[in-house]
Amino acid sequence: MAVDVVCVASWNVDLIAHIPQPLERGQTRMAQAFERLPGGKGSNAAIAAARQGAQVGLIARIGGDDFGQMGLDLWAREGIDSQHVVRGEGETNGTALILVYEDGDNSIAVYPGAGAGLTAAHVQAAADMLASVRVVMASCEVPLVATRAAFEIARRHGVLTLLNPAPAMPLPGDLWPLVDVLTPNEGELLMLADAQDVETAAQRLLQRGVGAVVVTLGERGCALFRADAEPLYMPGHPMQVVDTIGAGDTFTGTLAAALARQAPWPEALAWANAAAALSTQASGAVTAMPSRAAVQDWLQGASTPQ
Template structure:
């Protein structure tokens, strides 16, 4: 069965500056090279989903500019339904500047632009599309009130909702009540719960805190260590596949998109879907760029026979 995935999220043109090491405060350094590519958490997750076989649609917004056309073309080129991407003239298309060092670590500065100008009414305009989905994903690079409205619509129609709270910020009232699964990384989880993530006990404590906050289903990604999961029925840890990282930019987004392509609506196969997602992200980190680095299901199958 093919999952039908809808992503509500951000569309950013990424400019990556390749550097030897991260600059210190006040330091001026030279970039070794510069690359431009399509990105944004929403776009990355949608491409990861469609490349792993999901029937994928996108809800988002771009500026009435050249970058906006570039982003829509990039999604269309991957076979993603872009009919619900709107265009505005008041804001420019979202963009990001990424500093990427030789160890494969990055720092990212984001201009929200049109992404941040989305209104909750857009969710209502997309009700038929949301209702037709198996999975609806959103992040925090678009306004939370839009996600809240979209998730409310999703729950009305029995659609499973996945929230990626990145970048981490205080969650608005009501959002967790309509979220089926929350997927932060360890830093984001600690920001939201106030509990540092460093071992299994602390992950269990984070899960307990999230339960207090109103959500029982949790995945915490912990980089090259793997991913912790906790549901109403089970919990555990899936180790990452050991590879040499070149660029970690889209690793987390690849993980979520690939996961959404495999997970069942009732989350009954979380561990199996996690293993697949780890395989996908392990390939992503070995390549440069955001969208260009995301593997297809055939590439994942070939790498992990």
């Protein structure tokens, strides 16, 4: 399979409990529902890209347990190339503990498990695949040494790099110039730049060498910042939210797929914005991700005068 998007991926199994509101310290509350669903920011974004028509390959390290096999089975069903996925025999797979509240918001604790052992050597083993694609993406759920190795290979071969800096953490100065597209949410952007407003924060990261900052703004949509252009704001879509799990990953994966097919920025943002909005209409991450046809139909309907 000819791959055009590669994801340096985390793979977690999401254990999701639904409760009315956030817990106080020391509090126990009965959950209204429980689900075990596929997750991990990298895997989620890869699946979102695949559903938007991209041919996707993974670089990942997963557990040798049943949760690890769950990932391999899922990627096979989604048509994703997993030849560079390594199993840590005897190791526990990554797991996310998620609390979902009545208003659709959530809190998440992630244990990386076997994914923490992903190294630059694993990435180097996939160098031929990385050199021949159009987009390489990663998140901060995978070790930074693996992300840097992938982005360095991409840079040498003119491949676009995309980083979703979640969970937000301080990043080394030499990584910023390797990032062509950064996709933080508003809180992550402000933390990374140590700023109080979105535009100031974006400009600070551009000054560090990032090519473009695409910040997701929840119900307010998203915005694109580049050093050589005026900011581009894309309004949000009013939705009756079921939950927001995976919305950011859906945005990132859809954006990667759009950029891989060389869509211009306004079109790429519109697709990512719409896919993320649609993903809030069902529970979970992967289960809620729309297909390319669904996004296209919805965009056409949204642009049709009533």
